[in-house]
Amino acid sequence: MANAPHLVLGTAGHIDHGKSSLTLALTGTDPDRLREEKKRGITIELGFAQLELPDGRTMGVVDVPGHERFVRQMIAGATGIDVALLVIAADDGIMPQTIEHVAVLETLGVPACVVALSKADLVDDDWIAFMSDEIRSFLQNTPYAQAEIIPVSSVEGTGVEEVRAAIQRACSGVEPARQHRALRLPVDRVFTIKGAGTVITGTLWSGEARVGGSVEVLPSGKTSRIRSVQMHDTPVEAACAGNRVALNLPDLSTSQIAPGDFLAEPGTLATSDRFDAFFTYLDTAKTGKPLETGARMHVAHGTREVLGRVLFCDGKKALASGESTYAQIRLEEPLPVASSDRFIVRTYSPVQVAGGGRILMAHPRRRTNLTDVDRAMLDALRDGDIATAVQAAVEREEFPASAASLARGLGLPAEAVSECLKATAAARKLVTLQAEGDTLYTTRRVVQKHVSAIERALLAFHAKNPQAIGIASEDLRRQSAPRCSASCFSALVREAEAAGKATHSGGHIGHPSAQGAAAAAIDDAATALLAVLDAEFATPPLRTDLFTQAGVDPRMGDKALNQLKRDGKVTKLDADLFFSETAIQKCAQAVRTYLEEHGEASVADLKDALGTTRKYAVPLLELLDARGITKREGNMRTLG
Structure with missing residues (x-):
């Protein structure tokens, strides 16, 4: 069974219905680890254990609090769960937190559920049958309508193996956690181990946690290497998605990371202060009131909860319980969200679960009125049609965009987005441009x-x-x-x-049409300037006088001089002194003739030979030195 998917089981149910006792009976591990939990007999924080199934597979178990004050921890625990174990006491039946927890499981998209009818030793068979019918009716309009209902007694040990077998059957239809994506892990516990340093625990949502790998903490952006990895107290070299893991992060102190933070492969995830979602309102408090757009809510994602507002799209004013719509959630603190993540909302006050949904776009523009392209993109993301979503995302971009930027905006894996873009471009449905080594995608x-x-x-x-x-x-x-x-x-x-x-x-x-006339004007100016420089030979006028003699506007003159320099027809000797190449060649011949006759000469000798002044002779002779026509030795020059 080594290749079987790694799945996580999560308990759910009302306080004192026996979740922790059943977890102990199933796993041999008491998840109530805090002294206060022992004293009060309730689960305050998340507890963890490992369950062995009849076929040899193991599951991580997250035992979550049931008391209404600890629903926030329940939401954190339910994140990443593949199968739920809903515990309902046979002597108590369906209670407020039972309703609220099922709403959380449904909204988070937990795909499978087993119902344990606990404390079965306290009631008779007729009551068990009656309560089973009540539960079946309660679950009728949820995804768990066909969930197995198993009577069990943790005290007597009856039904425990039946529950274990039912969990295995529930696992058979569950897809494993997302694979082949970057590491993502919401942190639920942080503590220090002497000699090792900071340790965090959480359920690995995606990717792989490997010894020696690096992680980034969001929202802070701090990074650390992974010194060691454990699964259920056993050291491993690597853990894949779906496992409960403990990571030793030696580069961080406990003040630099906290429960609610998120670990990700560096550079693959960005926080967002808003996201687009398909949102469902659930009036778990049975108030009978609709939810109005713009309501301030507690928004839970991963193991963090922040405040935000739920804004319905396309002018929708309110939702009745059970209704759904596209919405933009605007947060008061950023969250590291990605497409397909689930979230829960709770009313501001009193705090009660009020629905939630699935994140579709992680970094949208601030808008609630959807264009046709916006709606097509959200529809595609909702249906899991990445190719259509990516195509729509490109179409709504104002400028050509890279695969990486499109992936960040959508909150989708960069690799998947890149593959879609390449295939769509190959089908000639998109245009590609090259920019600094990166490929940009857009439409014609x-x-x-x-x-x-x-x-x-x-x-x-x-x-x-x-x-x-x-x-x-x-x-x-x-x-x-x-x-x-x-x-x-x-x-x-x-x-x-x-x-x-x-x-x-x-x-x-x-522009080509206008540039022709401008180019012609520059050509005319260049011809006039060159004529003056050729005529003046070894005593050309300085720049300003040159423009005057040639009858050229200074701005046009500078452009013409630059063109003459690029064409090799003029050489600039200093800021205001230019010689034509024709004049330089004439001067070079005059110097060569003089030196062939006299062997060597001073600047004074050569300026006379050139018929110019020292002001022109010195820079001109330095140019001839540089070109190897002459060679300077002290104050004298010879042929090069």
């Missing part, structure tokens, strides 16, 4: 929209700046797509270039 409509925006911004720029060859990329981004990242915008500009709506030139982006 979004690309066309942004290419048009880029073109409009370029045409507007050229209308105001007819002589400009283009605009800087960052300025263009601010004008046409200010909320777009720089890398994504560069990818969109490349699409605009491919469509003939933009072109790069000298680090600037322009």
